[in-house]
């Protein structure tokens with residue numbers, strides 16, 4: 001659990017409460033965000049010494065983290081700030097881990113998606129292969145959930161991020177490692193998604209975007225306990241081979257997985273209520289949801305014409321956390337191409 005959390009639009013102002021006058025701060029952020037919100041850097045500059053590190057790519061690579069470790073070696077920092085989407089926050093976590101840095105991490109997410117600010121894991125690509133670091137020390141000490149940064153993001157980015165949060169909450173609910181606590185978080189996340197997801201993606205409405213950021217954070221708290229399951233396990237190859245965004249790739253695996261997993265749940269009622277669907281209504285409901293937020297639902301239309309390579313590359317550790325065992329035939333049926 002993070003030590004400090006600040007919620008609400010405009011809560012970036014609370015950042016100064018975490019920092020002492022004159023201290024040295026390392027800021028991980030992209031130039032694009034700094035251009036869009038110069039107020040953040042301006043707010044820091046008179047009070048603290050800021051070292052900006054902007055060289056962060058989407059889906060960060062191990063080599064990139066190592067470059068940062070080399071470039072910043074010999075400099076001490078009192079705080080590390082990660083202000084950005086999941087890639088920026090994961091990059092900062094990996095930097096702290098590989099660079100053996102103990103300075104507290106302040107995570108300020110700018111997308112409502114991965115919930116990386118609430119988890120103790122980071123995804124890094126080494127030689128093209130996805131690696132997950134999973135260590136309690138990776139959890140940020142402070143989180144600022146200021147939805148103003150999410151509001152004007154491109155619609156496709158918002159849609160993919162929202163689907164990541166939504167599917168993470170569903171997968172967390174039925175995960176083998178789920179607990180009462182993680183299920184509470186996941187149901188709260190799904191209740192919020194039911195209210196706000198479509199509006200948050202399709203508009204800049206401040207209230208909907210604030211709720212969606214909270215939902216993504218709760219889904220992050222849920223998977224921090226339970227981890228994810230088969231939809232995530234199958235998705236990684238879809239992202240790496242077809243360039244389909246993580247959240248979209250996960251969603252493509254969810255439609256047919258849901259009815260398979262639902263059958264084996266002792267008490268599916270709370271999940272169905274939170275989603276707002278009848279027991280056999282999910283696939284159609286979910287397809288409509290994806291269409292409403294502008295995401296393609298057909299794998300063939302996205303260029304995926306064979307599921308064999310995807311199934312062969314399935315992440316077995318995530319698959320083992322699925323509530324029921326899935327055969328190779330089941331996995332091929334989930335993708336249905």
Ligand SMILES: [Zn+2]
Nearest residue numbers: 114164168246
């Ligand atoms: Zn995810």
